[in-house]
Amino acid sequence: MLDQLIDALRCLPGVGQKSAQRMAYHLLERNREGGLRLSGALAEAIERIGHCELCRDFSEEKLCVTCASSSRERHLLCAVESPADRLVIEQATGYRGLYFVLQGRLSPLDGIGPRELGLDLLATRLAQDEIRELIIATNPTVEGEATAHYLAQLARQFQVQPSRLAHGVPLGGELEYVDRGTLAHAFGSRTDAGL
Amino acid sequence: MLDQLIDALRCLPGVGQKSAQRMAYHLLERNREGGLRLSGALAEAIERIGHCELCRDFSEEKLCVTCASSSRERHLLCAVESPADRLVIEQATGYRGLYFVLQGRLSPLDGIGPRELGLDLLATRLAQDEIRELIIATNPTVEGEATAHYLAQLARQFQVQPSRLAHGVPLGGELEYVDRGTLAHAFGSRTDAGL
The missing domain is CATH 1.10.8.420 (RecR Domain 1)
Structure with missing residues (x-):
């Protein structure tokens, strides 16, 4: 026992x-x-607890609170890998659009393809709904990047503008301790100082 | 939900x-x-899952498997703080006696006194059973030491020989990384080399 x-x-x-x-x-x-x-x-x-029929986030009802809300901007859609990612974006930013929760990332070796991430559902939404921008907020890992690439292509198919989160040096971080890849990216993507 | x-x-x-x-x-x-x-x-x-009536370890029956066994030496009793401690002693040593599980240690500030550790039950066993030695295997912490002291006095009351686990430098350890308290104790309790 x-x-x-x-x-x-x-x-x-x-x-x-x-x-x-x-x-x-x-x-x-x-x-x-x-x-x-x-x-x-x-x-x-x-x-x-099941899944919201629109965004695939966890929900007790057919539609989650966010998707059912009338006060969210319905032309913005943010794709995230997990409900936890959705939560931190909701808490940290003033984003008022809708979400799409992939519940994973493309990973052919683990048998996770477009179908497992509900990309057919996403395609239907991109085709039918009044979405103008797909904000791709997958994790900056190899698999997350591959997923982002796939999502961007999908968005373009339906004349929806894909966008990505900016990458670079974290606020409050010290250059000395930032990993090389991030630093190289931030250096290469430097912007006008505007000071 | x-x-x-x-x-x-x-x-x-x-x-x-x-x-x-x-x-x-x-x-x-x-x-x-x-x-x-x-x-x-x-x-x-x-x-x-309740507690064994004899040793206070977790058990589905009135008596746990060890206490109910006829092949254990019934004149040896080993007092441990937790079922996990009982388990490692059982696995690491060839001990064939019985156990008494305190399910805690004396800690007056947390309201844990002799009653909470079932020491009345232990006293009854020391008085009635044919126990000759009480092996005190509490943890070498301040509270564990206090508990050990209390248990040793209790054993002597009933003419039972109390004993402790040996303290010293762990096998396979390097002196450089042994904490000072352990090293001082090991140094003070040095034994004949027998080489």
């Missing part, structure tokens, strides 16, 4: 045998109430 | 807001099956 719990806890990302064991002991010894609440929350969330 | 799941995940030790969010997204997106299994395992474990 205890072994089964420890084994089940290992399905959590970043949790190995030792951590799972510690978690199981902690819940059983110090927080059975929290453990029961977690068990209930898990079962309920898994049963009731 | 999603917020409740993230909040519930934070009851796991070492899991903050960011990790909880990552776990929730991971389970919902990539491993709903594992999430359901975890939910079930948690509920079942919390309902069915």
Whole structure:
């Protein structure tokens, strides 16, 4: 029973045998109430949370709050890899447009192609909706860049303007500690000082 | 719903807001099956796992496997702070005696006294059972040492021989990297070389 719990806890990302064991002991010894609440929350969330039909973000309803809102600008669409990315953009920027959550990135070796990222749905939206700009906010990794490239081509097919997040030196960072790739990119893409 | 799941995940030790969010997204997106299994395992474990009446370790039955076994030496009792400590001793040593799991250590400031550690149960066992030696394997921390001191006195009350794990330089370690307290202790407790 205890072994089964420890084994089940290992399905959590970043949790190995030792951590799972510690978690199981902690819940059983110090927080059975929290453990029961977690068990209930898990079962309920898994049963009731699905995907928004428009943006593929997690949602209990057919449409998520953002897609259902009448106050968002419907000609702007921002494509992100994950709900977490969507959340930080929503929190950090004043963006008032809509989102499209890929729930992953193109990764042929892992069997993740355009279909798995819902790009057929995205194509339909680009074709039918009044979208004028697709802001591509995938991660600056190799796979994220490949996905961005693919998305940009898709946008152009439907006469939608693709755009990317600016890359460069992070604000508040010190040049000395910025990685070489970023520094080279920032140097090459230098802009008018405007001072 | 999603917020409740993230909040519930934070009851796991070492899991903050960011990790909880990552776990929730991971389970919902990539491993709903594992999430359901975890939910079930948690509920079942919390309902069915109690404490062994003799040693206080986790057990589904009244007596745990070790206490119920007829092949263990019943005159040796090893007191440990946690089930995890019991497990490593069982795995690393050839110990064939019984255990007593304190499920904590003396910590008056946190309201953990002799009663919370089941020391009344331990006293009963020391008085009634045929125990000859109490091996005190608490952690070498301030609270663990205080607990060890208390346990040693308790053992002597019942004419049981208390013993401690040896402290010193770890095998395979380099003197240069051993902490000062350990080194001073090892130096002071030096033994005949026997070479």
